[in-house]
Structure formats: structure tokens, C-alpha cells
Amino acid sequence: MMNESGLYTIKDVIFNGDQDPEHNAIECPGYRPLTYRDLRLQVLLVVKTLNARGFRRNDRIAIITPAGPETAVAIISVMAGFTTVPLNPQNREQEYKKYFSKLKIKAIIVQKGYDTAAITVAHARNIPVIELIPGSDLAGKFDLGDGDVPDTTEAEFASPQDTATLILTSGTTSAPKVVPLSQRQFCISAYLMIKIHKYTPVERHLVIVPYYHITGTKGIIIPSLLSGGTVICTKDFIPSDFPFLLKAFRPTDYNTVPAMHLGILRELRKVPAEDLKNNTLRGIRSGSASLPIQTNRGLEQLLGIPVSENYAMSETGTISVNFTPGNGSVGIPVIDSLAIIDENGNALRPGETGEIVVKGETVFSGYEDAPDENAVAFINGWFRTGDMGYLDHGGSLFLTGRKKEMINKGGEKISPVEIDSLLRSHPGVKDAMAFAIGDPVLGEDVAAMVVPADETVTEADLRIFLLDHLVQFKVPKRIFFADTIPRNPSGKPLRYEGTKRYS
Numbered sequence: 001m002m003n004e005s006g007l008y009t010i011k012d013v014i015f016n017g018d019q020d021p022e023h024n025a026i027e028c029p030g031y032r033p034l035t036y037r038d039l040r041l042q043v044l045l046v047v048k049t050l051n052a053r054g055f056r057r058n059d060r061i062a063i064i065t066p067a068g069p070e071t072a073v074a075i076i077s078v079m080a081g082f083t084t085v086p087l088n089p090q091n092r093e094q095e096y097k098k099y100f101s102k103l104k105i106k107a108i109i110v111q112k113g114y115d116t117a118a119i120t121v122a123h124a125r126n127i128p129v130i131e132l133i134p135g136s137d138l139a140g141k142f143d144l145g146d147g148d149v150p151d152t153t154e155a156e157f158a159s160p161q162d163t164a165t166l167i168l169t170s171g172t173t174s175a176p177k178v179v180p181l182s183q184r185q186f187c188i189s190a191y192l193m194i195k196i197h198k199y200t201p202v203e204r205h206l207v208i209v210p211y212y213h214i215t216g217t218k219g220i221i222i223p224s225l226l227s228g229g230t231v232i233c234t235k236d237f238i239p240s241d242f243p244f245l246l247k248a249f250r251p252t253d254y255n256t257v258p259a260m261h262l263g264i265l266r267e268l269r270k271v272p273a274e275d276l277k278n279n280t281l282r283g284i285r286s287g288s289a290s291l292p293i294q295t296n297r298g299l300e301q302l303l304g305i306p307v308s309e310n311y312a313m314s315e316t317g318t319i320s321v322n323f324t325p326g327n328g329s330v331g332i333p334v335i336d337s338l339a340i341i342d343e344n345g346n347a348l349r350p351g352e353t354g355e356i357v358v359k360g361e362t363v364f365s366g367y368e369d370a371p372d373e374n375a376v377a378f379i380n381g382w383f384r385t386g387d388m389g390y391l392d393h394g395g396s397l398f399l400t401g402r403k404k405e406m407i408n409k410g411g412e413k414i415s416p417v418e419i420d421s422l423l424r425s426h427p428g429v430k431d432a433m434a435f436a437i438g439d440p441v442l443g444e445d446v447a448a449m450v451v452p453a454d455e456t457v458t459e460a461d462l463r464i465f466l467l468d469h470l471v472q473f474k475v476p477k478r479i480f481f482a483d484t485i486p487r488n489p490s491g492k493p494l495r496y497e498g499t500k501r502y503s
Helices: 010-015 036-052 069-081 093-103 117-124 183-197 214-226 239-249 258-268 293-303 371-377 416-425 459-467 495-502
Strands: 024-027 060-064 083-086 107-111 129-134 142-144 163-169 177-182 204-207 230-232 253-256 283-286 307-313 317-322 337-341 354-359 382-391 397-402 407-409 412-414 429-439 443-452 478-481
Touching: 010 036, 010 069, 010 183, 010 214, 024 036, 024 069, 036 069, 036 142, 060 069, 060 093, 069 083, 069 107, 069 129, 069 142, 069 214, 093 117, 093 163, 107 117, 117 129, 163 183, 163 214, 177 183, 183 214, 183 317, 204 214, 204 239, 214 230, 214 253, 239 258, 253 258, 258 283, 258 293, 283 293, 293 307, 337 382, 371 382, 407 429, 412 416, 416 429, 416 443, 416 459, 429 495, 443 495, 459 478, 478 495
Parallel strands: 024 230, 060 083, 060 107, 083 163, 107 129, 204 230, 204 253, 253 283, 283 307, 407 443, 443 478
Antiparallel strands: 129 142, 163 177, 307 317, 337 354, 354 382, 382 397, 407 412, 429 443
16 A cells, blocks of 8 residues: 555654645634644744754654644644644543553643643653743734744754654553554554545535544544545534534534434534525544444435444554444455454454454554563554454454453453442452443443452442542442452453443
8 A cells, every 4th residue: 555645753743735825724613713824934933933842853842732623723733743642621630640651741832821731740741841822813823832943943843753652552451551652553544534534625514523532633634634635623522513503614424432423413404404405515434433324314314415434443443344233243444454363373264253363554663662462462463453353255353352352442442450449449449340331322331340359439439439539320220249250260350241241
């Protein structure tokens, strides 16, 4: 798979593409549009400002700012010259302590006046805190701090092999894993999205996913800019905003998780059918979890356009796309190479179930500082997805299960090990095990079993304790008390037993 545009860095995407300088690059309700000319000036300003403060290529700069056009442009701008690490601004101190250490953060960018625990952690660790100051009513226009950047400062941009971004993905072990993605991989993934979905400069891409998710940047923003289209940014999006955005900003596509699609469908059903006719959408994308067929059909009937589903991973980019959901498949593979293997690594024939493995230019080269993880993550050059499935005789990919224990809550991936560890640290808990339970909207939610060390401890006590240490979406919906935690002979918790018992 080659990037036919020849653009292999974010700097290339922004400065060396054939975008119309006067075309709108970024739009947002309440702002004037930012053109491609404006965007180039903003990216140049950010890179020069950070260079003047001593930051260089591959320095890791965390962006911890609220949803909005400034965050979108900050991610792009920092990535053009450095390694960007977008993080959830609502994380707790304990989470930032872990992330800053694991990701080796060199500086953080926060919006002036925005209260985030990241500032306290950064100061305690002598990590520079850079303030993002929105500068005007232009969407995505801002300054970094109060200092002027000398015009003589040369901008040093990243090269194709430099690390564009880091993704922290928690697995079944106690330690989180760091996924580095190069500038080249990022751009090739963006080109693949353009090729699959046939993007052109007339496209208007609505961003309603969190900006700190890789989907927002790699799946929407960079492909949109590479194709010369317009990115419509939102601030604190909720489904009831969608009818207004559809009418006022005329998007041609949007991409989000199943739970949000359902919320949007419910809002659209309140709108007179006549108002939805001749809407501007030509495609809807869904990812991170399986989209219920009722939601899919409902959106297609109301809006009159197809809904496609993506199967993707942080480590691999898009693996397959299904443009005709409903048969249980995750679509036709679009990644360079995909195979189904047995326990011994032997390739299986169509119809035979095994582990899904992939390789190609969009696949990362390995977890950072994790030789033991990498030894089991790859087999003969193939990345082991941890998902089980099969290919039918027509080439469609079907998922049948997974080896990994990650909990997928409406697209948010949650490590049960992190919750186990925190619960066991409570003085009233002797043992604990987090696990997935079914949810009709989110697909999965989090629950936990606890063996109490103190008979007076309550579910409410433990939830309050967890809320002090975890972002809210990770806190279990229910906590059940038990005499013992089910474990296998080697002591590993049997999470499926919790799911079976309490779902």
C-alpha cells in the first residue's frame, strides 16, 4: 500500500498538498472559518514557538485541552514538528501520574483558565506547562503563552520516520502499553481512508468523537485535510446538537461509536421527516464496536444514506470495512495483508476459525520498551490482533470472539486490571475482579466483584473511592460482594465467570 500523494509527514499534508488556500479548513459553531492559508500560518506559529522554547523533533508534548477547534488545530500543529500525545482533560491525578511517566512527557499544553489535574502533576514533576490562549473568533486560532516568537526563528518539522503520536493502550497485564505511530504510518492511513471513502475537497467532515481519541485525528481530521476538505469541529457535543449541525453546517459525513449513533437516531426521530429530506450527508461511519442492526437500519431509513462499519485497532489502523452491514461480517479487509492462523501459527482455510493476524505499512512496529509484550504480540512478522474469527469464501471477515480481556464500553477501551488494582488498594477490600457486563446501548459496561475485608464497606463507598482515582467512565456500573474471586489453577481471575453470573 503506497501513499500515492507522496505526502509522508503532517507538514507535507498541510503545506505541500494541493489544497485551495482560501478554502475553509476548520469550521465551528460560533466561530469564523479558518482557511487553509490561516491553518498553515497557525501550524508554523506553533512549531516556531515550541522550537524557540527548546523543543525538538520527537519530544513528547501532551495536549490536555477541552473539546473544540483549538484542540483540533493544536494536535495537528504539534504533530507537524513533534510527537503529540492528546489526553483526556478530565482524567484524575493518579491517571496523569501514570501517563506522564509511561509516556515520558516533555511538556503539556493546557487551555488558559481550564481546571485540570494535569497541571498539578506536571508542576510536581517539573514538566513545563504551556498555556493555550484562544486568540480570536477564528476557529482554531490561538497563541501559546504570552511571549512573541522572533521572526528569525526557523521552524524544524518532523521527518517521515519520526513519531507522530503515542497511544496508551491498556491490555490484560498490569502495565499499560505504548503504541508509537510514525509520521509515515499516519499519512498512509489517512490516504487509505481517502481511497476507501472517495473523499474530495467538497467533503465536510463532522467531528463529534473526543479529540483525544485516535479516531478523531487519524480517522477524520488528517484524511479530511489531506483531501482538501473541511473539518467541522464541535464543542462538548451531545446528540441533541445533531439536527442543528446537520441543517446549519451541511456535513457530508460523520464517524462515531454505536452508543452515540443510537443517541443521534433518537434525536432524528423527533424531527419532521420532511426536514430530513435532501440532507447533505452521503455517508456515515461507525467503529470501535459492533453497531446494532436496528440502529444501522434506522439511520439509513431516516437519512437515506448508507452506514459503513470499520474494524480497526490502534496498533494497525483500519483492518476491514463493511459497506453493507447486516450479515454479521466486519467487511472486506483493506489492510495490506490479513490471515487466520491456528495455535501453532499455521494459516487456516476459508471457513476455519482462528486468530486474526495482520501486517502492512499501517501496522506499528512494536510496543515501546516492552520486549516481553512484543515477543508474544508478533509471530513471523505478523501482528496478532487477539481477535478470533474467520474469512468466508467471498473474502468477508467475521469476528467470533477475542483472547484479550479489554472491556469495550461504547468505544472506550478499559483495562479491568487497572480497576482490580485500585479496588485492592482500598483498606476495606481483600480481593477484587473487574469484568464486562452487557449493556443495550453501550454494548458492554464495567462491573466488579469484591471480597470485603471490612463488613461495613458499601458499594457506594467503593464507587466514591474509585471516582477519586479514575475518570468517570471507568468506574463500574455495579459492584457485587462475594466470598471468593473465581480463578484458574495459576491464579488468573476468570472474568468470564463474573460476566456469566451477573449479566
